[in-house]
Every structure is written in C-alpha cells, then in structure tokens.
Amino acid sequence: METTHQIIFENSNSMADISSDSVDLVVTSPPYPMIGMWDEMFSAQNRKIHEALNNHNGSRAFELMHRELDAVWNEVRRILKKGGFVCINIGDATRTLNGNFALYPNHSRIMTHMLRTGFTALPEILWRKQTNAPNKFMGSGMLPAGAYVTLEHEFILIFRKGGKREFKKNTEKTERRRSSYFWEERNVWFSDIWTDLKGISQNLSESKIRKRSAAFPFEVPYRLINMLSVKGDTVLDPFLGIGTTTFAAMAACRNSVGYELESGFRDLIFSGADKIVPYSDERISKRIASHLDFVKERFKAKGGFKHINNNYNFPVVTQQEKDLIFNELISVIRNDKNVIETTYSDSPQDKFCIDEKDCSEMQIANQISPQKKENISTQLRLLE
Numbered sequence: 001m002e003t004t005h006q007i008i009f010e011n012s013n014s015m016a017d018i019s020s021d022s023v024d025l026v027v028t029s030p031p032y033p034m035i036g037m038w039d040e041m042f043s044a045q046n047r048k049i050h051e052a053l054n055n056h057n058g059s060r061a062f063e064l065m066h067r068e069l070d071a072v073w074n075e076v077r078r079i080l081k082k083g084g085f086v087c088i089n090i091g092d093a094t095r096t097l098n099g100n101f102a103l104y105p106n107h108s109r110i111m112t113h114m115l116r117t118g119f120t121a122l123p124e125i126l127w128r129k130q131t132n133a134p135n136k137f138m139g140s141g142m143l144p145a146g147a148y149v150t151l152e153h154e155f156i157l158i159f160r161k162g163g164k165r166e167f168k169k170n171t172e173k174t175e176r177r178r179s180s181y182f183w184e185e186r187n188v189w190f191s192d193i194w195t196d197l198k199g200i201s202q203n204l205s206e207s208k209i210r211k212r213s214a215a216f217p218f219e220v221p222y223r224l225i226n227m228l229s230v231k232g233d234t235v236l237d238p239f240l241g242i243g244t245t246t247f248a249a250m251a252a253c254r255n256s257v258g259y260e261l262e263s264g265f266r267d268l269i270f271s272g273a274d275k276i277v278p279y280s281d282e283r284i285s286k287r288i289a290s291h292l293d294f295v296k297e298r299f300k301a302k303g304g305f306k307h308i309n310n311n312y313n314f315p316v317v318t319q320q321e322k323d324l325i326f327n328e329l330i331s332v333i334r335n336d337k338n339v340i341e342t343t344y345s346d347s348p349q350d351k352f353c354i355d356e357k358d359c360s361e362m363q364i365a366n367q368i369s370p371q372k373k374e375n376i377s378t379q380l381r382l383l384e
Contacts, residue, residue: 012238012259013071024233033065034093034104056098083165091154107155119159127194179230183317221248243269251280280329311348
C-alpha cells in the first residue's frame with residue numbers, strides 16, 4: 001500500500017489546486033484570533049485588523065480576524081466530499097485592551113459560520129491543555145470579584161457535510177473493516193472530554209522563522225483520522241504549521257494535503273517526515289501492547305472473549321475488530337521538494353502474531369463453535 005502527501009506553501013483561502021468534492025476529512029488547528037502571537041499574520045492579510053488593535057477595538061479585530069478564517073472554511077466546504085468530516089481544534093482567547101479584560105469566544109464564532117455555510121454540527125470534544133504554572137490564575141487571586149477562571153481546555157469542533165457516509169462497494173466495506181480500532185480505544189476516543197493529552201509549546205526555536213505554530217499534540221490528529229476516515233482516504237489540513245496532521249496521516253495510512261502560509265516551516269516539516277517511520281512503528285506497538293494489557297485485565301474480571309482477530313489471533317471484544325490490521329510504515333521518499341510518498345506493509349507484524357500451535361482450550365464466554373476455538377491464541381500465555 002502507498003500514500004501520497006502534498007505540501008502547498010500558499011494561503012488556504014483559495015485552494016485552487018484541490019478539486020471540489022475530493023477530500024474525505026479535514027483536521028486542522030488554525031491561528032487563534034485575538035492571541036497576540038498571530039496578530040502580525042492576521043494584520044498582514046487585512047490592514048484594518050492592525051488598525052482595530054491599535055484603537056483597542058477588540059470586538060472589531062475579533063470579527064475581522066474570523067472573516068479571514070471564514071474564507072478558508074468556505075473553501076473547505078467546496079473541496080469536502082458529501083459525508084466527509086471537518087475537525088477544528090480551537091481555543092478561546094482572553095485579552096486585555098485599554099484596561100478591559102475580556103473573553104473572545106473563537107469556538108462559537110466558528111460554529112456560527114459553519115452552520116450558516118450549511119455544515120451539520122456534531123458533538124464536540126474538549127481536551128485539557130493543562131498548565132502547572134504558579135501564576136496561571138488570572139486576576140487578584142484570593143480577593144473576591146477580582147480574579148478570572150483560567151482557560152485550560154480547547155475545543156475540537158466536529159462538522160459533517162451532508163448525510164452519513166455510505167460504504168456500498170465490497171472494496172470499500174473491506175477497507176473500512178481493516179481500518180477499525182479496538183473496542184477500548186473507542187470508549188476513550190469517542191468520549192466528549194479527553195483528559196489524557198498534554199499541550200505542547202507553540203513556539204519554535206529557529207530565530208529566522210516566525211515564532212508561531214498552531215501545533216497540537218500528535219495524538220489529536222492521529223485519533224481523529226482513525227475515528228473519522230478509512231485507510232487510503234485523503235486528509236486535508238489548511239493550516240499545516242509544522243506538519244503534525246501530515247505525520248498523523250502517514251502513520252494512519254491515509255493520503256494528505258497540507259497548506260501552509262509560512263514557507264519557513266518547510267525544513268521542519270520534511271525533517272519531521274524523515275523521523276516518522278520509527279515513530280509510527282512505536283505508536284502501533286503501543287496500541288497493540290495496550291490492547292494485550294486490556295485483554296489480561298478483562299479476562300480476570302469477566303472471563304473469556306467471543307471473538308479473535310483474524311490477522312493477529314489475539315482476542316477482541318467485538319466482531320467489528322476481527323479484520324483490524326496495522327500497516328507498518330516502511331519507507332518515506334520525497335519525490336520533489338513538496339511531495340512525499342510513503343510505502344506500507346500489507347502483512348500483520350509477526351512480532352504481535354500469536355502462533356496457533358500454542359492455542360489453548362480456554363473457556364470462551366457464550367460458547368462458540370469448536371472450529372472457532374481452534375483459532376484462539378494462547379490466552380493462558382498472555383494472561384500469565
């Protein structure tokens with residue numbers, strides 16, 4: 001299996017290189033309006049934003065910044081397939097202008113525009129972007145009516161274009177089954193609050209590069225891509241930054257397109273791509289190891305399993321997990337300065353496959369056929 005990843009260093013308010021109805025999923029974290037580190041970028045696109053900030057007119061600057069983002073969301077709707085999803089990681093902003101401290105609700109402004117554009121809003125995710133800084137509380141601290149609640153969360157807004165995606169062809173159904181995730185992963189990923197992720201620095205060390213990035217933890221796009229697309233789909237990030245969404249798409253066996261206005265990020269993106277092979281393999285290993293730990297604990301608590309994965313011969317909770325397979329990333333090749341091709345293995349990783357010769361006649365819950373029992377891996381060995 002192969003995937004292709006294209007990086008386009010242009011403004012994503014016009015994505016003419018992408019055909020209409022051609023993208024399966026959008027995952028992005030845009031510049032946050034009213035966060036000072038992006039004032040220069042927004043002002044460069046509309047001089048009136050600079051004037052509003054200089055005049056301490058926060059509400060006007062806020063609206064004008066979002067109008068710049070609106071142009072991108074309009075393009076997103078054009079290029080997204082029917083049934084495709086848009087995931088926007090965004091945080092609200094707090095700012096003091098002319099002595100007036102206020103919240104600027106970025107998430108609700110984006111939600112309003114997306115609904116007006118015709119998207120269907122789906123339940124959102126909150127994730128804690130915690131800080132342990134001693135001065136994280138805003139205001140006078142212990143004196144009533146002088147302090148403000150500290151923002152330690154961000155939103156992942158989720159939208160769909162049109163109705164539910166359909167998988168009609170046999171090939172589509174097969175790839176969907178191969179793209180499944182573990183039952184216990186589903187229980188965490190599809191929760192509306194993620195508390196197990198940590199934020200990362202938004203500043204880059206290179207002095208020649210504008211010190212800004214809308215970077216989010218690798219796990220955010222990686223989860224969303226696995227949750228809302230299938231292998232071979234195309235994922236778009238119109239605000240690519242240092243390339244996190246592209247790396248996650250590579251690890252998840254999806255194609256990707258990324259737009260980035262700051263060409264100075266080029267070296268960071270491609271140096272990151274050079275490291276994705278071992279990183280992807282490590283992420284697969286952790287997912288499988290975590291599943292085997294889950295198997296041990298669940299067996300102790302509830303007994304045997306009904307189903308066995310056909311590729312690895314380890315127990316799984318549901319029938320939908322039986323064809324799950326992880327495609328190991330083998331190579332990453334840059335064909336030209338802005339296109340990367342990746343190659344994957346189509347075989348399950350041998351180190352995680354259980355030898356059927358060691359199968360044990362362990363009791364399986366809700367009795368299944370003798371033939372099915374023959375395919376059960378050595379649960380006793382796993383549970384030692």
